[in-house]
Every structure is written in structure tokens, then in C-alpha cells.
Amino acid sequence: MSGRAVFVHDEALEAYGFGGDHPFNPLRVRMTIELCESLGLMEGHRFVSPEPATDEDLTTVHSLSYVRSVQKAGRDEAPLSELLDYGIGTQDNPIFPQMHEACAHVVGAVIGACRLVVGGEAEHALCVSGGLHHALRSKASGFCVYNDAGAAIARLKEEHPGIRVAYVDTDAHHGDGVQWMFYDDPDVLTFSMHESGRYLFPGTGGVEEKGRDGGTGYSLNVPLQPFTQDPSFIECFEETLPEALRRFRPDLILSQNGCDAHALDPLTHLSATTRVYEHVPRRVHELAHELCEGRWVAIGGGGYDIWRVVPRAWAALWAAVSHQEMPETMPGSWIAKWGGQSPVALPNLTRDAAADYPPIGRAAQIEERNRRTVAELKRKVLPLIEEGPRP
Amino acid sequence: MLLVRDSMVREVVTVSPETTAAEALKLCWERGIRHLPVLEGGKMVGLISDRDLRLATPALGDPNRAAALEKIRVGDEMSRGITTADPEDPIEQAAMAMHEKKIGCLPVVEGDDLVGILTASDVMAALVRLVGAHEPGSRLEVQIPDRPGSLAEVAGIVRDQGVNIVSVLSAPSEGNGVAHSVAVIRLATINPSGVVRSLQEAGFPVLWPPTAPDGPGL
Numbered sequence: 001m002s003g004r005a006v007f008v009h010d011e012a013l014e015a016y017g018f019g020g021d022h023p024f025n026p027l028r029v030r031m032t033i034e035l036c037e038s039l040g041l042m043e044g045h046r047f048v049s050p051e052p053a054t055d056e057d058l059t060t061v062h063s064l065s066y067v068r069s070v071q072k073a074g075r076d077e078a079p080l081s082e083l084l085d086y087g088i089g090t091q092d093n094p095i096f097p098q099m100h101e102a103c104a105h106v107v108g109a110v111i112g113a114c115r116l117v118v119g120g121e122a123e124h125a126l127c128v129s130g131g132l133h134h135a136l137r138s139k140a141s142g143f144c145v146y147n148d149a150g151a152a153i154a155r156l157k158e159e160h161p162g163i164r165v166a167y168v169d170t171d172a173h174h175g176d177g178v179q180w181m182f183y184d185d186p187d188v189l190t191f192s193m194h195e196s197g198r199y200l201f202p203g204t205g206g207v208e209e210k211g212r213d214g215g216t217g218y219s220l221n222v223p224l225q226p227f228t229q230d231p232s233f234i235e236c237f238e239e240t241l242p243e244a245l246r247r248f249r250p251d252l253i254l255s256q257n258g259c260d261a262h263a264l265d266p267l268t269h270l271s272a273t274t275r276v277y278e279h280v281p282r283r284v285h286e287l288a289h290e291l292c293e294g295r296w297v298a299i300g301g302g303g304y305d306i307w308r309v310v311p312r313a314w315a316a317l318w319a320a321v322s323h324q325e326m327p328e329t330m331p332g333s334w335i336a337k338w339g340g341q342s343p344v345a346l347p348n349l350t351r352d353a354a355a356d357y358p359p360i361g362r363a364a365q366i367e368e369r370n371r372r373t374v375a376e377l378k379r380k381v382l383p384l385i386e387e388g389p390r391p
Numbered sequence: 392m393l394l395v396r397d398s399m400v401r402e403v404v405t406v407s408p409e410t411t412a413a414e415a416l417k418l419c420w421e422r423g424i425r426h427l428p429v430l431e432g433g434k435m436v437g438l439i440s441d442r443d444l445r446l447a448t449p450a451l452g453d454p455n456r457a458a459a460l461e462k463i464r465v466g467d468e469m470s471r472g473i474t475t476a477d478p479e480d481p482i483e484q485a486a487m488a489m490h491e492k493k494i495g496c497l498p499v500v501e502g503d504d505l506v507g508i509l510t511a512s513d514v515m516a517a518l519v520r521l522v523g524a525h526e527p528g529s530r531l532e533v534q535i536p537d538r539p540g541s542l543a544e545v546a547g548i549v550r551d552q553g554v555n556i557v558s559v560l561s562a563p564s565e566g567n568g569v570a571h572s573v574a575v576i577r578l579a580t581i582n583p584s585g586v587v588r589s590l591q592e593a594g595f596p597v598l599w600p601p602t603a604p605d606g607p608g609l
Contacts, residue, residue, distance in 0.1 A: 023582055091553040092580050134527065134581070141527050142581035173581065176527060199600045201581040202527030227604040267582055269600065360604045 004123035005322040007042070008113045009033060010049040013129040015102035018094045023267065024143040028306035031338055032128055032314040038331035039315060039350075041324055048116070050109035050127070053151060057111055058104060060154035061147055061181050066138040067100070070145060074099035087140035103145040106130055110148035111155050113297045118156060118163070118252055124288070124296045126321045128314050131256045131301030133175040134202060142173065142201060149254055149299060150181040153188055156252070164388060166250035167191065168241065170280050171258025171301040172268040174205030174221065178256075184215040189248045189385070191241060193233075195261070195270050196223035207373060210381045217384025220244055223373060225366045226269035229359060232367040233261070233272050234279050239374045240382070245287050249388025251295065253288045257281065258301025259313035263357060267304045271360070273352035277313035281320035296321070307342040312350055326350055395485050396478035398517045399499045399507035405430045408437070408466025412444050413457075415465050419444075426496040428505055429469050435498060435505050437469035444468065475500045476509055486514050523558030528577040532599035533590055537563060537570040545574060548593055552586045555579040573598065 009029075017026035036042050058067050069086045072078035073095045083089040096102070106129045113125035133149060134142035153165050166189045167182075169175035175192040182188035197203040211219040222236055245253070259277055261270035281298060288296035298321050303310040312330075319326040328350055335346050360366075406415050406427045415427055419441040429437040447468045449456040476485045476497040485497055489511060499507035519525060535541040542561055549556055557577040564573040578586060587597050 090555065090579065091585075092582065136527075198530070201529040201583075203524065203530060203577070204527070226601065266584065269602075271604070362604055 005045065006048045006113075006116060006122040006125045007036070007045060007318060007322075008050050008109050008116075008125055008127040009047045009129070010105075010109070012102075012105050013050075013109055013127075015098070016106050016129060017096070018143070019096055022094065023304045025306050028303060028310040029128055029300075031306065031311040034337070035311040035315045035331070035334055036318050038334040039327050041315060041318055041322065045322060048112070048125075050105065050112040052101065052105040053107035053111060053146070054104075057107060057151055057155060058146055060158070061137060061150040062135075063138045070103065070140075071100040074101065086138060087136075088145070090140075092143060093140040093145060099145065103132075106132065107146045107148040107151050110152045110297070110299055113299075114152045114156055114252065114254065115159075117295050117297050118160060123294045124285070124298070124321045126298045126318055128300035128317070130299030131171070131258055132177075133169060133171060133256055133258075133301060134173070134177045136177050136180065141177065143302075144177065147177045147181065149178050149256060152297075153178075153182065153254065157187065160251075163187065164248065164251045165189070166245055166248055166253045167256070168253060168284060169193070169256040169258070169301070170237070170261070170276075171256055172261040172265065172270050173200060173258070173302060174202055174223075175256060176202045176204050179205075179209070179219050179221075182215065183211055183219055184213040186211075186214050186218050186386070188215075189218050189220070189244065189250065191220045191222075191244055193222040193224065193237060193240075195226055195228075195268050198223075199226045200268055207377050207381065210384065217381055217386075218248075220377065220381060222377060224270060225369050227271050227360060227362065228261075228366055228370060229263075229271045229357065229363060230273055230275045232363070232370050233270070233276050235367070236370050236374050237280065237283070240377060241283070242287060243378070244382055244385060245291055247382065247385040247387050250292050252292060253284060253296045255281070255284045255296065255298045256301045257298055257314070257317050258303055259309055260302035260304055262303075262305060262309045262313070264305040264309050265303070267302070271357065273354075273357050274312055274316065274350070275352065275354075278316050278320070278326065278351070281317045285320050307338070307344055308347055312347070316350070393482045393517065393521065394478065395476045395480045395482060395497075395499055395509055396507070398482055398513045399476075399478065399509045400513065401507045403428060403498075403505060403508045405505070406439065406465050407431060408464060408469070410465045411461055412448055412463040412465070412468070413460035415439060416441060416444050416460070426508065426510065427465075428498045428508065429465055430505065434503055435473070435475075435500065437466075437471045438473045438496075438498060439465050439469040440495070443470070473498060477501070478506060482514065482517050485509055489514065521558065522560060522575070523577045526557045526577070526579065528557045528579050529581065529583040530599065531576045531578060531583060531587065531597060533574045533576060534564070534596040534598055535561070535572050535574055537572050541572070542574060544593070545576070545590065545595060548589045548595075549576070549578065549586055552589060554583070554586055
């Protein structure tokens with residue numbers, strides 16, 4: 001079984017980044033890859049190199065004028081004033097050379113990962129460079145230029161008419177781009193658990209955003225209170241996702257594994273630890289085996305403590321994808337290599353110690369508020385999902 | 392963008408004083424509306440709501456209901472002397488009239504002609520546009536002194552960080568006995584930390600988002 005998990009990666013994907021001291025730093029992908037290797041998690045596994053996405057792939061979910069603008073931006077052929085209308089050239093999404101090529105490669109990687117799994121060549125696949133869930137049809141947003149998950153789902157729908165895809169997003173930010181792309185589509189269930197939009201970008205993702213027309217009931221949102229800790233995070237996840245997926249009966253689960261809900265993340269106010277980043281993929285894995293013969297593609301997402309959080313969270317993700325146990329100790333060679341560059345001390349263990357993250361004073365209130373959110377979703381939206389076909 | 396004419400509904404469903412309660416209620420139900428202006432000879436003479444009609448007729452299940460619905464005429468139950476709006480009125484003035492008089496809609500008239508209708512949900516839609524809630528952004532609340540130039544200084548700090556403002560609202564705030572305003576700013580960025588830091592360094596308290604688990608606002 002373990003031989004059937006593939007890690008889709010190529011150094012070319014590490015070109016997706018905005019340079020300088022921009023928070024989205026591709027070094028996190030390099031550190032993740034090397035941590036997986038140093039932990040021995042790549043033994044018996046290989047990296048599969050992906051093809052870049054074509055213009056046809058991209059225009060399944062993006063406008064051609066937007067794609068042309070990204071192409072021109074990367075070749076320095078368009079004035080800034082024109083690009084700003086497309087969200088390009090802002091502080092969040094600065095222009096970088098060959099940006100179209102870098103972004104299209106990420107999209108191609110996720111499309112390729114999905115094809116491997118749906119085509120039966122792999123049971124599970126991981127691409128940590130994917131997960132750019134904020135990109136909109138004609139606009140770059142929140143560090144995301146092209147929407148890899150959106151394009152992959154749209155392509156699968158063309159290639160396999162009738163396919164049912166469950167998109168599961170546990171990034172701290174609402175998965176708005178993917179949600180809007182399939183807002184009226186009952187064959188694509190989007191589930192996003194995130195910090196409430198009252199506090200955090202992009203501001204959307206309330207329970208009442210439940211889909212439109214035929215897709216009503218197929219957009220699920222669990223907005224969490226700021227400073228939510230592991231027990232409440234996991235409780236909310238367990239109370240909603242398994243039931244939603246069991247009703248929907250997907251043919252494929254595509255999970256976005258942004259790890260910016262971690263307490264150390266500088267951009268959000270959630271307070272999760274590595275416990276969440278082991279729990280979530282292991283449960284998604286189990287549900288994939290229970291519901292869709294294991295067909296599961298995992299992608300990355302946000303994560304801005306690139307030193308202490310992202311490599312450990314995503315190495316744990318790969319361990320779950322590839323049916324391996326996560327070792328306990330961080331490899332000395334890896335710490336030696338990256339410790340010198342890191343502005344903070346690197347952890348010696350792969351898991352956070354619970355004692356370092358004691359319950360905060362308001363934990364009970366936060367839990368109670370999150371429980372009310374979950375109850376509302378279960379009352380108003382989950383029953384709208386029509387029970388899918390049984391195998 | 393923020394005048395009554397930009398938010399009103401132009402195709403108004405109307406009735407006449409002779410319309411029966413049954414017909415009027417059916418119209419409300421079919422069109423999903425609650426207010427019907429009443430016209431006579433092209434001129435507005437009153438307004439009837441589904442609530443007026445329900446109060447005037449026997450309850451559902453009452454054997455006399457059907458007969459009463461056919462008998463009662465809109466002219467018997469409508470309100471007269473209706474508060475109206477002008478298409479060129481600012482939306483906030485219309486909102487204030489609806490709020491103060493506790494009414495759910497304003498017919499919009501130009502001279503003697505009924506040209507539209509503005510309901511509470513149209514005002515709500517304008518509010519959503521006004522605060523830019525449909526655009527991706529991060530929400531900040533900043534306390535600023537109630538003095539000329541304060542908002543400009545805040546905007547300058549945002550500009551210096553290279554961040555676009557999606558929307559801005561500013562209103563006088565009470566409390567602490569010190570006159571100040573609170574500005575609610577929606578920024579087109581996933582990462583407002585640079586703006587927050589610069590605002591704090593310049594002496595503007597950032598009230599939202601909360602930064603500590605036990606801080607104010609939670």
C-alpha cells in the first residue's frame with residue numbers, strides 16, 4: 001500500500017514566491033522536502049515531476065484576459081496601473097519575473113496529482129506547493145495568483161463527467177476562491193474551517209454562505225473564534241466533516257492543509273498546535289478509505305512560521321499520506337543546516353509539547369461559541385446535502 | 392452610488408383601491424414582497440402592506456376567511472399620508488426616515504409620478520456595498536482624535552505601506568469623556584500587520600482585531 005502514495009514535486013515549483021521579506025516564502029517547501037528526507041520518510045518513495053498547466057487548464061476557472069495579464073506581468077510588458085485591476089503588483093501579490101510560468105507549474109502539479117489518483121496510478125498524492133485557495137476568476141488575492149485546486153477540480157469534471165469531489169480546507173483563512181468557483185455546483189462539496197471573517201482576511205466564510213441554486217447546501221463553513229485551541233478545533237472538525245462527507249459520498253477528497261492556524265503563526269489569531277496537523281490528515285485519510293476507495297489528494301496552503309511550524313506540519317502530512325509513523329525527534333542534520341539561517345530556535349521534537357500550550361483563560365467561552373457555530377451548521381446546512389450514491 | 396435612485400427598485404408592483412384583499416395578498420406572496428403602493432388615476436393615494444391585510448382578515452383556518460378576503464378592498468385598509476422619498480435623496484436620509492418613523496419602505500416619487508420603491512432590504516444592500524463586505528479584505532478599527540486631518544494621517548500611513556483601502560467609515564464615538572472617532576477600515580490585504588504596527592507607532596490605538604486572547608473586543 002505504502003508504495004502507492006506519491007509526492008508530486010519538482011524544484012521548479014519552488015519558484016513560486018514573491019521574494020524579499022514577503023511572508024509567502026518558498027523556502028518552507030525546500031525545508032519540508034529536506035525534513036521528509038532527513039526523517040527517512042522518503043525511503044521507498046519517489047518524487048513525481050509535474051507538467052505545467054496549459055492556458056486551457058487555467059481558463060477552466062480564470063478569464064483569458066487575467067491569464068494574459070499575469071503572463072505580461074512576468075515579462076514586464078504591462079503597466080502597473082493595468083495590472084492593479086487584476087490584483088497584481090500589490091503589496092500582497094507583487095510582480096516577480098516569470099510569474100506565470102511559476103504559478104502555472106503549481107496548477108499543473110495539482111492537476112497531475114489528481115489525475116494520478118483518479119486514474120488509479122496512485123492511491124494518495126501530496127503536493128505541498130498547491131493550496132492557493134484565494135485566487136479568484138480574474139484577480140490575484142492573498143498571495144494566490146492561480147487557483148490550483150479550482151482548476152484541478154474543473155479539469156476532473158471535464159474528464160470524468162459526473163465525478164463528485166469533496167474539497168476540505170483547514171487553512172486559517174476562508175477558502176473563498178474555491179468556494180465561489182463551485183458555489184452553485186452540487187457535485188463539488190466545499191468545506192472550510194477557518195478563523196472567523198470578523199477577525200481575519202478575507203472576511204467571508206460565515207455559516208450562512210451555504211451555496212446557491214442547485215448547489216445550496218454544498219458550501220460548508222465553520223468559522224472559529226480567534227484563539228481557538230486544539231480541543232475545540234478538533235471537536236468542531238469531528239462534529240461536522242465526517243457527517244458531511246458520509247452524506248455527500250465523494251469520489252475524491254482534495255484537502256487543503258494550510259498550517260497557519262498554529263499558535264506561532266504571525267498572520268492569524270488561532271492557537272492550534274501540531275496535534276491538529278496530525279489529526280486532520282489522519283482523519284481525512286480514514287474517511288477517504290471509508291468513502292472513496294482511498295482516493296485522496298493533499299495540497300499545502302498558508303503557513304507563515306516557516307521555521308518552526310510549516311516543515312513539521314507538512315512532514316506529518318506526508319507521513320499520513322504515505323501510511324508512515326511520524327518519528328519523534330527532529331534530525332540533527334536538518335537542524336544544523338537550517339538553524340543558522342533561522343531567526344528563532346528550531347524545535348528538537350516533531351510534536352509540540354501540550355505543556356507549552358496550556359488552555360487560555362477564555363477557553364471555555366471560546367469552545368461554547370464554536371459549539372453554537374457547529375450546531376447552526378448542523379441544523380441549517382448539513383441536512384441540505386442530498387445523500388450521495390452508495391458504492 | 393449612495394442616492395436613493397441607486398438602490399431603489401424601479402419596477403413597482405401596485406394595486407388600486409378596488410383590488411380585493413385576496414388579490415393583493417396573492418401578489419405579495421407570488422412576488423415575494425410586503426408593500427404595495429395604491430394608485431388611483433396614476434396617482435399614489437396610499438400604501439398597503441401584507442401585515443395590514445393579515446390583520447384585517449380572519450386567521451388561516453377560520454371558515455369566514457375566504458369570503459372576507461374577497462369582500463375586503465385595499466382602499467378600506469390602506470394607510471394614507473405616506474412618507475415618500477425623492478430619487479435624489481441621499482440614502483442615509485431615507486434610512487433615517489425609515490428608522491425614526493419605524494416604517495419598512497418608502498415609495499419614491501418624482502412630482503406626481505411613482506418611480507420606485509425603497510425597502511429596508513434595499514438599504515441593507517447599500518450598507519453591504521458601502522462597507523465593501525463583498526470584497527476580500529481585513530477589517531481594522533482605529534481610534535482617531537476628533538480633529539481635522541486625523542483621518543488623512545491614518546490614510547497616509549496606509550498608503551505608505553502600499554495597501555489599498557476597500558472601504559472606510561468613520562463615526563464619533565462615546566466614552567472616556569474624550570472626543571474621538573472610530574474609523575472602520577477594510578484593507579485589501581491578507582497581511583495588515585505592517586499597517587497595524589505603523590498606526591500604533593504613530594499613536595493611533597488599533598481596537599480591532601484583538602491581539603491578545605484576553606484583550607478587549609472579545
